[in-house]
Amino acid sequence: MxxxxxxxxxxxxxxxxxxxxxxxxxxxxxxxxxxxxxxxxxxxxxxxxxxxxxxxxxxxxxxxxxxxxxxxxxxxxxxxxxxxxxxxxxxxxxxxxxxxxxxxxxxxxxxxxxxxxxxxxxxxxxxxxSFDTPVRHAAARIAEGALGAPRLITALNYTDFLYRPRRPEELDPAQGGGVMLSQAAHQIDVVRLLAGSALRSVRAVTGDWDAARPSEGAYAALLDFANGCAATLTYSGYARFDSDELQGWTGEFGQPKDAAAHGNARRRIAALAPADEAAAKLSRAYGGADSSTPPPPIANEQFGLVLVSCERADLRIVPDGVWTYSDSARSFTALPPPPAxxxxxxxxxxxxxxxxxxxxxxxxxxIDTVKACLALARSGRERREITIEPEGQAA
Ligand SMILES: NC(=O)c1ccc[n+]([C@@H]2O[C@H](COP(=O)([O-])OP(=O)(O)OC[C@H]3O[C@@H](n4cnc5c(N)ncnc54)[C@H](O)[C@@H]3O)[C@@H](O)[C@H]2O)c1
Missing domain, CATH: 3.40.50.720 (NAD(P)-binding Rossmann-like Domain)
Known part of the structure; x- marks a missing residue:
């Protein structure tokens, strides 16, 4: 049509x-x-x-x-x-x-x-x-070329992903569960947009650290892009350190976050009978008893620390905007939050x-983001670098 x-x-x-x-x-x-x-x-x-x-x-x-x-x-x-x-x-x-x-x-x-x-x-x-305003602003600045080519991206996020109430398949990697598809997809979208180049290979180590909640809950990965840019991704969904602390206690959706809420996700899950978890998940769905939205944004959305080193400057993406660190100066571009x-x-x-x-x-x-997510998971399983075939040339 x-x-x-x-x-x-x-x-x-x-x-x-x-x-x-x-x-x-x-x-x-x-x-x-x-x-x-x-x-x-x-x-x-x-x-x-x-x-x-x-x-x-x-x-x-x-x-x-x-x-x-x-x-x-x-x-x-x-x-x-x-x-x-x-x-x-x-x-x-x-x-x-x-x-x-x-x-x-x-x-x-x-x-x-x-x-x-x-x-x-x-x-x-x-x-x-990758739609967040500071990410798009940084990607546009890099694409303009004045900062030189992107060389190294560091992306790091620590959340409570694994301890929010879940449907069974959300924790089962065989059914697309765990952090590889649900969370790495965000980080990979962000670094792909910033690198502005095709992904060449992935080497990752993945973590399944809680026998009471078996799943893929953490990873460290090295992404090698065709233009020579490398990205390191770190993610933990194990609800201990919360990287929102590095973002001025701004939550994922740009909302203010209460540092004193630390430990709540694990406490709530521990208090739930396993048979009640799916119902607890649904209580957060539309029409459910616990379906409130996060408070309106006071800043842009964010997915943890993101730092890009280009040939002539480093950029740091934060909820309020983008920091630029050049040879001689440090400057800040403020970027207002979206209406929602x-x-x-x-x-x-x-x-x-x-x-x-x-x-x-x-x-x-x-397609390329899911390809990267699956390569990340496979690299973790097989403990080796996975080459990414460009679309159209894959076997
Ligand atoms: N972008 C984000 O930040 C974000 C956040 C949360 C969820 N999601 C995505 O949203 C999707 C749903 O996850 P969720 O957390 O909302 O799950 P959920 O369990 O809260 O909700 C799933 C909903 O889909 C309904 N449903 C089940 N089978 C269906 C079908 N065949 N057709 C239509 N509806 C059906 C369920 O009744 C339920 O209302 C996932 O793909 C998830 O990755 C994205």
């Missing part, structure tokens, strides 16, 4: 979970997006969405895609459904914003990109932290649907 040009975007949401709760303030704030429909198997979530937005709701996402009034969909169902839903959406002529990770296998990602290309529909993977967390990805999607241009995270972009 041809792109919608001008006018509003009639958006349908597929999956009314935690992801939607986080994206909802941005979707609701965008002047060109109308939330007209939603699909979710959970009755209470559908009833609440219908009441809140006067929207049509469907228990089965295929019925939503059959609705001719819908221009575009935001897919925020669990990872394992992304591919089938995005392919069917493209075939129905709908533009797609699909949550990260794009899908859990490369074949699925490729089929999604092919379906969108064939249909002429937009496909964007996000929101991811995740607004940049939503706005980029709206621009793409309305024919105003595509962001880097469109089309095949998500």
């Amino acid at each position: 041809s792109m919608t040009v001008g006018g509003n975007i009639n958006l349908g949401v597929i999956g009314l979970g935690r992801g939607l709760v986080l994206a909802l303030p941005a979707l609701a704030a965008h002047p060109e997006i109308r939330l007209v429909a939603a699909a979710d198997p959970r009755d209470p979530a559908r009833a609440r969405f219908a009441a809140e937005f006067g929207a049509r709701t469907y228990a089965d996402w295929q019925d939503l895609l059959a609705d001719p009034a819908i221009d575009a969909v935001y897919i925020a169902a669990p990872h394992q459904f992304h591919a089938a839903q995005a392919i069917a959406a493209a075939q129905a002529g709908k533009h797609v914003l699909v949550e990260k990770p794009m899908a859990i296998s490369l074949d699925d990602c490729r089929a999604m990109a092919r379906a969108a290309a064939l249909a002429g529909t937009v496909l964007i993977t996000g929101p991811s932290h 967390a995740q607004y940049n990805a939503v706005a980029a999607f709206a621009d793409a649907c309305l024919g105003r241009g595509l962001p880097p995270q469109a089309g095949a972009w998500g």
